[in-house]
Amino acid sequence: MRAPGARADLSRDTLALSAGLVIDPSTKAIAPNISMSVNNLLEPGNGAFSADGVDDLTALPFLYARWTNPTVRQLEKRLAALEGADDAVATATGVAAIGATFLSFLKKGDHLILSDVCYAGANELARRILPDYGIEVTPVNMARPQDVAAAFRPNTKLVHCESPCNPILRLTDLGAIAALARKHGALMSVDSTLATPVATQPLLLGVDLVIHSLTKFINGHGDALGGVVCGRKELVEKIRSRAGVYLGASMPAMNAWLILRGIDTLFPRIRTISESASKIAAFLQDHPSVVAVTYPGLASHPQHELAKRQMDVFGGIVTFQVKDPGRMAQQLAGRLKIAHYAFSLGHQRSIVVLLETDEMMKSTYQLTGEQLEDYCRFAGDGVFRLSVGLEATDDLIDDLDQAISE
Numbered sequence: 459m460r461a462p463g464a465r466a467d468l469s470r471d472t473l474a475l476s477a478g479l480v481i482d483p484s485t486k487a488i489a490p491n492i493s494m495s496v497n498n499l500l501e502p503g504n505g506a507f508s509a510d511g512v513d514d515l516t517a518l519p520f521l522y523a524r525w526t527n528p529t530v531r532q533l534e535k536r537l538a539a540l541e542g543a544d545d546a547v548a549t550a551t552g553v554a555a556i557g558a559t560f561l562s563f564l565k566k567g568d569h570l571i572l573s574d575v576c577y578a579g580a581n582e583l584a585r586r587i588l589p590d591y592g593i594e595v596t597p598v599n600m601a602r603p604q605d606v607a608a609a610f611r612p613n614t615k616l617v618h619c620e621s622p623c624n625p626i627l628r629l630t631d632l633g634a635i636a637a638l639a640r641k642h643g644a645l646m647s648v649d650s651t652l653a654t655p656v657a658t659q660p661l662l663l664g665v666d667l668v669i670h671s672l673t674k675f676i677n678g679h680g681d682a683l684g685g686v687v688c689g690r691k692e693l694v695e696k697i698r699s700r701a702g703v704y705l706g707a708s709m710p711a712m713n714a715w716l717i718l719r720g721i722d723t724l725f726p727r728i729r730t731i732s733e734s735a736s737k738i739a740a741f742l743q744d745h746p747s748v749v750a751v752t753y754p755g756l757a758s759h760p761q762h763e764l765a766k767r768q769m770d771v772f773g774g775i776v777t778f779q780v781k782d783p784g785r786m787a788q789q790l791a792g793r794l795k796i797a798h799y800a801f802s803l804g805h806q807r808s809i810v811v812l813l814e815t816d817e818m819m820k821s822t823y824q825l826t827g828e829q830l831e832d833y834c835r836f837a838g839d840g841v842f843r844l845s846v847g848l849e850a851t852d853d854l855i856d857d858l859d860q861a862i863s864e
């Protein structure tokens with residue numbers, strides 16, 4: 459699969475700079491235009507007056523910006539090219555992309571198999587809201603394909619997961635779970651925000667839909683919200699024409715422009731961040747204040763072999779545990795000079811925050827039994843989620859060292 463206009467002979471490093479880019483026909487500007495117009499002129503001969511009306515919401519003429527807009531369309535084509543998808547639909551936020559996917563492929567009486575640990579917003583949307591609309595949801599540990607296989611029902615329509623998952627960095631064998639979904643006639647979506655297209659191309663492994671919060675690594679500068687779903691043309695069209703048009707969670711042109719600029723540097727940025735994250739994970743592993751470190755690139759990660767198979771780089775998120783997480787959270791917030799103590803991830807500056815296990819269970823995951831035990835194997839009493847930025851690795855290590863040491 460290849461996005462319309464994406465050249466087959468170019469590497470994705472190059473496509474990150476060029477796919478979807480439109481040279482302005484009147485000024486010849488080579489940076490994308492920000493088209494702030496809500497609507498565009500309808501003229502005889504440009505398709506607006508055809509007998510069938512408009513059946514492709516992305517083709518010229520751009521009718522109305524809630525459906526798509528010329529700057530947003532450039533972003534959609536670029537992301538489709540990077541994921542090897544037919545097409546992509548951009549949304550106002552990552553949560554909107556997840557919500558749009560759920561509401562496009564699940565209806566009353568359907569069943570969703572959901573990763574028992576995934577981004578809190580997705581988990582809460584699925585477990586708290588979807589049942590109100592008659593949709594059944596089964597949370598499953600996606601690292602156990604046998605549990606996923608056992609969860610299918612005749613009405614299972616969608617399997618949704620993350621790899622690595624936020625916040626505990628557990629991986630999903632995407633090829634194995636996609637094969638199960640296919641066998642049972644269900645679609646599979648993966649939120650690939652933590653992997654980015656630099657690490658993993660889920661569509662090549664058989665996944666149907668790839669979702670990103672563009673707010674994170676893909677924009678990479680912490681200054682624009684956005685989301686995307688990439689996949690086969692008919693699936694993306696369904697999301698755009700149903701959830702996009704009727705839920706109205708469309709991406710503003712300014713955000714598309716900022717995110718396009720972020721993507722220009724995506725490949726070198728993620729490679730640099732991943733290299734730095736690997737060194738920081740190794741440093742933390744040897745630090746006396748640290749009890750455990752989780753990073754897909756460490757040999758100690760329980761799924762390191764899968765990580766090597768499925769990820770070209772190991773990404774920018776490292777988690778670590780300490781003996782007294784509450785006290786350490788205050789110590790970090792007070793002492794860090796370079797990294798910021800704050801929520802979110804995937805920005806150019808490093809960010810760290812504590813996600814306490816009790817709190818995560820109460821507010822979101824509500825796991826019990828084996829699922830809780832598995833969460834605790836990765837997270838203990840709580841994980842510090844460190845999102846590594848582009849600062850010099852040695853400076854970051856010095857900053858973390860002075861902040862976490864007794």
Ligand SMILES: Cc1ncc(COP(=O)(O)O)c(C=O)c1O
Pocket residue numbers: 551552553554577579620624649651652670671672673674683684685802
């Ligand atoms: C993995 C993942 N998916 C989705 C989201 C939601 O993204 P947004 O804040 O853009 O709605 C987040 C936010 O933290 C996330 O980490």
